[in-house]
Amino acid sequence: MGSADHLREIEADALGRLGAAGDLEALAILEAEVIGPGSPIMEARRGLKDVPQEDRKELGRAINEVKTSIDAAIAARRRHLAASAGEARLAAERLDITLPGRAPARGTHHLVRQVWDEVVDIFMALGYSVADGPEVETAHYNFDALNTPPTHPSRFESDTLYVDYGDDPEGVLLRTQTSPVQARYMEAHPPPVYIVSPGRTYRRDTTDATHTPVFHQMEGLAVDDHITFADLKGTLAYFANEFFGSGRQVRFQPHFFPFTEPSAEMHFSCFACDGSGCRTCGHSGWIELLGCGMVDPNVLATAGYDPAAVSGFAFGMGIDRLAMIRYGIPELRYFFDPDLRVLGQFR
Amino acid sequence: MKLSVGWINEFVDLPINDPGELCDVFNQLGLEVETWQAVEAGFSGVIVAEVTEVLLHPNADKLRVVTLDTGSGLHTVVCGAWNFEAGATVPLAMPGAVLPGGFEVGSRKIRGVESPGMICSERELGLGEGSEGILMLGEGYAPLGADFASTLPYPDVVFDLDITPNRPDAMSVYGVARDLAACFGLPLRGPNTGFEEEGQPTTASVRVEDSERCPRFTAREIRDLAIGPSPLWMRLRLRDCGVRAINNVVDVTNYVTLELGQPLHAFDLDRVPEETLVIRRAAPGEHLTTLDSIDRVLSDEDLLVAGPSDGLALAGIMGGENSEVAPDTTRVLLEVAHFSAPHTLLSGWRQKLRSEASARFERGVDPELPPIASGRAAALMGRLAGGAIAPGFIDIYPTPIEPVVVELPAAETERLLGVAIPPSEIAGILTRLGCEVEGDGPFRVTVPTYRPDVTRPADLVEEIARLYGYDNIPSSLPRGPGGGLSRTQRRARLASAAMVGAGYSEVMSFSFVAPGDIAALGLPPDDPRNRPIRIRNPLNEEQALLRTSLLPGLLTALRVNQARNHPSAALFETGLVFLPGPADLPDQPRRLAFAAVGPRPAPRWTGEGPDRDATDAVGVLESLAGALGIEMQIEQGSDGAFHPGRCGTVLVGGWAVGVVGEIHPAVASAFEVTGRVAAGEIDLDAVLAAESGAPFLPPSPLPPVVFDLAFDVDAGVPAGQLTAVVAAAGGPTVESVTLFDVFSGPPLAEGRKSLAVRLTVRDPERTLTDEEVAPLRSAVAAAVAERLDGRLRGG
Numbered sequence A: 001m002g003s004a005d006h007l008r009e010i011e012a013d014a015l016g017r018l019g020a021a022g023d024l025e026a027l028a029i030l031e032a033e034v035i036g037p038g039s040p041i042m043e044a045r046r047g048l049k050d051v052p053q054e055d056r057k058e059l060g061r062a063i064n065e066v067k068t069s070i071d072a073a074i075a076a077r078r079r080h081l082a083a084s085a086g087e088a089r090l091a092a093e094r095l096d097i098t099l100p101g102r103a104p105a106r107g108t109h110h111l112v113r114q115v116w117d118e119v120v121d122i123f124m125a126l127g128y129s130v131a132d133g134p135e136v137e138t139a140h141y142n143f144d145a146l147n148t149p150p151t152h153p154s155r156f157e158s159d160t161l162y163v164d165y166g167d168d169p170e171g172v173l174l175r176t177q178t179s180p181v182q183a184r185y186m187e188a189h190p191p192p193v194y195i196v197s198p199g200r201t202y203r204r205d206t207t208d209a210t211h212t213p214v215f216h217q218m219e220g221l222a223v224d225d226h227i228t229f230a231d232l233k234g235t236l237a238y239f240a241n242e243f244f245g246s247g248r249q250v251r252f253q254p255h256f257f258p259f260t261e262p263s264a265e266m267h268f269s270c271f272a273c274d275g276s277g278c279r280t281c282g283h284s285g286w287i288e289l290l291g292c293g294m295v296d297p298n299v300l301a302t303a304g305y306d307p308a309a310v311s312g313f314a315f316g317m318g319i320d321r322l323a324m325i326r327y328g329i330p331e332l333r334y335f336f337d338p339d340l341r342v343l344g345q346f347r
Numbered sequence B: 001m002k003l004s005v006g007w008i009n010e011f012v013d014l015p016i017n018d019p020g021e022l023c024d025v026f027n028q029l030g031l032e033v034e035t036w037q038a039v040e041a042g043f044s045g046v047i048v049a050e051v052t053e054v055l056l057h058p059n060a061d062k063l064r065v066v067t068l069d070t071g072s073g074l075h076t077v078v079c080g081a082w083n084f085e086a087g088a089t090v091p092l093a094m095p096g097a098v099l100p101g102g103f104e105v106g107s108r109k110i111r112g113v114e115s116p117g118m119i120c121s122e123r124e125l126g127l128g129e130g131s132e133g134i135l136m137l138g139e140g141y142a143p144l145g146a147d148f149a150s151t152l153p154y155p156d157v158v159f160d161l162d163i164t165p166n167r168p169d170a171m172s173v174y175g176v177a178r179d180l181a182a183c184f185g186l187p188l189r190g191p192n193t194g195f196e197e198e199g200q201p202t203t204a205s206v207r208v209e210d211s212e213r214c215p216r217f218t219a220r221e222i223r224d225l226a227i228g229p230s231p232l233w234m235r236l237r238l239r240d241c242g243v244r245a246i247n248n249v250v251d252v253t254n255y256v257t258l259e260l261g262q263p264l265h266a267f268d269l270d271r272v273p274e275e276t277l278v279i280r281r282a283a284p285g286e287h288l289t290t291l292d293s294i295d296r297v298l299s300d301e302d303l304l305v306a307g308p309s310d311g312l313a314l315a316g317i318m319g320g321e322n323s324e325v326a327p328d329t330t331r332v333l334l335e336v337a338h339f340s341a342p343h344t345l346l347s348g349w350r351q352k353l354r355s356e357a358s359a360r361f362e363r364g365v366d367p368e369l370p371p372i373a374s375g376r377a378a379a380l381m382g383r384l385a386g387g388a389i390a391p392g393f394i395d396i397y398p399t400p401i402e403p404v405v406v407e408l409p410a411a412e413t414e415r416l417l418g419v420a421i422p423p424s425e426i427a428g429i430l431t432r433l434g435c436e437v438e439g440d441g442p443f444r445v446t447v448p449t450y451r452p453d454v455t456r457p458a459d460l461v462e463e464i465a466r467l468y469g470y471d472n473i474p475s476s477l478p479r480g481p482g483g484g485l486s487r488t489q490r491r492a493r494l495a496s497a498a499m500v501g502a503g504y505s506e507v508m509s510f511s512f513v514a515p516g517d518i519a520a521l522g523l524p525p526d527d528p529r530n531r532p533i534r535i536r537n538p539l540n541e542e543q544a545l546l547r548t549s550l551l552p553g554l555l556t557a558l559r560v561n562q563a564r565n566h567p568s569a570a571l572f573e574t575g576l577v578f579l580p581g582p583a584d585l586p587d588q589p590r591r592l593a594f595a596a597v598g599p600r601p602a603p604r605w606t607g608e609g610p611d612r613d614a615t616d617a618v619g620v621l622e623s624l625a626g627a628l629g630i631e632m633q634i635e636q637g638s639d640g641a642f643h644p645g646r647c648g649t650v651l652v653g654g655w656a657v658g659v660v661g662e663i664h665p666a667v668a669s670a671f672e673v674t675g676r677v678a679a680g681e682i683d684l685d686a687v688l689a690a691e692s693g694a695p696f697l698p699p700s701p702l703p704p705v706v707f708d709l710a711f712d713v714d715a716g717v718p719a720g721q722l723t724a725v726v727a728a729a730g731g732p733t734v735e736s737v738t739l740f741d742v743f744s745g746p747p748l749a750e751g752r753k754s755l756a757v758r759l760t761v762r763d764p765e766r767t768l769t770d771e772e773v774a775p776l777r778s779a780v781a782a783a784v785a786e787r788l789d790g791r792l793r794g795g
């Protein structure tokens, strides 16, 4: 017992059995058998005390070598078995990754709101602020302060919704434009003024493809000591290119609005066909976008500004119209349709 | 307004005739083109012929055999029309002619008589919808055998222009020609107004009683008229401009209105009592039957052209039936007047009546035009209706309207346009537009009376820009001082984003509601939302009230989705509501409201989530408060529109800012929504204004003591109240109190429930031991016992 041959036998036997261990559980049992108390190698170590003093040292070293060898074999076998067990588990956990994900449900911002915010952002980049005001407005701010003559048809009850509030039957109304916000703002702030006023506006229209009694307008105003028609052109050309993509040409035609002089209507080259004519632009290559002009001196004077010292431009456009043009939405009424098949597309 | 290029060319020799190029020119002048259309004779192979003999058809009662002189011989055809005899000049379609619609004329036997070709009616030639009979061209119309198509004023192009209200000067062919002449720098020819007066001076008289509404009135008698159809060229011009031909006298008045922009009216002088016209206000309630056969009740604001007693015409708008030109009329009194713009507009508005005349007067007609238009019409009536123009032109113009003089500062054009236009060019443009210009900056500009819109320097600058060309003005990009969004505006975007992130989609509803929608909310009578503000002139009763809450719109939106087979829907809206207030305008607070119904969303393959209820509504507000970084509390509350047991008051900073919970089942069913509706409505202004951002607390490295307490309390005790009592009693070392379990039933007594909370306690200075926390436990238990009659369970 205890001979070198015997130790080699023990080692060979242990290594052979370890190599046959099929899984980590079997390996744990084997480990006790080949290296635990009562195992041949431990028995050999226990018997060392009976070995003569002169042989004990060498035999002890031989026993330790075998023990180290078996330990290493166990560790290697354990690593091997653990690795294959992990792979097996991963294989078993395979998932169809094309299944729909588990995400928190998300809603959508209304398309009109998205366009609203985008237009605001475009003008904020030019140093504008956002002003808002009441939707039920006085005839003074909606008409008088904006140089609308007392006999102007827009004041007629066929066009404007009047509100039963106060004593004057034509004194309070649902604003027909967001320009009253500009009139209020100018009264409260000295120039320079660079604002946009997005908001809800009203007209006495029956709902059809292009009319709803509620709609959304974005009006802009810049008043300073050097504002010119050239500034108006440059600003709106910048806007058209930011909103509809670069390369848009713009065209200004004389027009008429009570609160601007000179007044203009702005058209831009169709973004869908680049001006060659298509359905979007009614085959003209141009799309009418907005009305604008230099602020009428009467409007400046009403606001308490000196029309000889400052000048300004103003413009107004339909937010709904911008959305319709850009997204090819055929009818205005879709903006007031709560159907999830409509809202779900506003992403 | 429709007008033809051929007509314009009578006054100015246009250098371009291409419709597309003309379109651009019109648009650049601010005369916006709505549409344009090429007009041409839609036929060929038709000649002018004279009837020489008419015989009855041997085999048919209703047909005749007609022989015509074609200039190069005689030609016989069969004809079914009976409105002509020998001597008539008619259009004859020869075999091979092509008529409108591609109909080719051939030679065929009609009841045994060969008929090569046909004599044509107006309708067969596409020249009008007029009488059924053969088109009568009139003696000497054209040499016999002439190609009929080439005698027509075609090809021509008809433009339909949208003239803005500030351009009364462009409400006529002549006015548009004048603008084009100015644009191209070409001479302008005036209208032909030449005629001779003859006979006795007129005995008609005119009295103007309101020269504010009628600053100028002219009248002229024309006698010996023979009423009949106008010549073909005039009928075609009128037709192309959208005016129906009536007879030669009325057609002339319409023609001159279109041509010069000056409305005219012809009274049958034999039907004007005492040959006297009085221009006066109507008596209140006075009646007049206008040419459209409507019996109108007038107010004393309406102006009449009257006889000595009865009204004969609504001044500047429409004539009356009682003095209408009729087939037997032989003499007319031709009214050419100037009526004031605002009064005409209001009168037309009161009568809901708009005509070619009022469309012009209400914008402002040139006060210098009446004598010119009167002369033009007289000349035409003399020529086309055989009229004799009586001496004695009546022209009542007590206070002539003087041209406006505007001082234009030298630098004004550049100041407003941003381009330096040389003074000589400015003066040149204004001169071409008919202004008299003195000086070379500043300019003293006398504006012609046909431009009543031009009264100030800015108006002149617009005219200069118009002719200089908007396209020739440069572009520049000014930048503002930089404003950006205000805190409220930024936080409004955050709030919307939070709602979208919580699964809610934004809707936009009309701001109107129906009376039934307000009633359906089931609110107590004194609730301010029950006092909606009315629209005075609503489109319909469904849109008669201003919304006092966003909930009706959202509930309607849920119904729409349920009806369209979307059982699960979560929607929100932000917007103003309108409530009576103390100020001149209603209170208009901005609200945010949401409503959701049906199962909570989950991927289909994992099964549908449970239906939403009030806790979902509370959860949305928690998300919103989290996104805004504000503290929001919910207290048990009540609201008429909400489930009485599932309703909370929303508090921010101790102030009630809204309501949350489940919509009352009765309210939901009133809006035809089925199932529990999780909903809420908050005052967005107040929520956005709330303080946000608690001070930062560095996390303590010391371990906390965490322990659970369960209390046996009355079933009516709100959990929120328990956690508040626990937190208050626990003192400053209590880091958090989280409710984690609720149950009722055995072993608890009837009417009792268990609420379990987990406390996290931590001292920033040192590690606490369980023993040190014991007094805190006791204090909490005592407080719950005292304030909520709650017993610590298992303790």
Ligand SMILES: [Zn+2]
Residues within 6 Å of the ligand: A270, A271, A272, A273, A274, A275, A276, A277, A278, A279, A280, A281, A282, A283, A285, A286
């Ligand atoms: Zn296009």
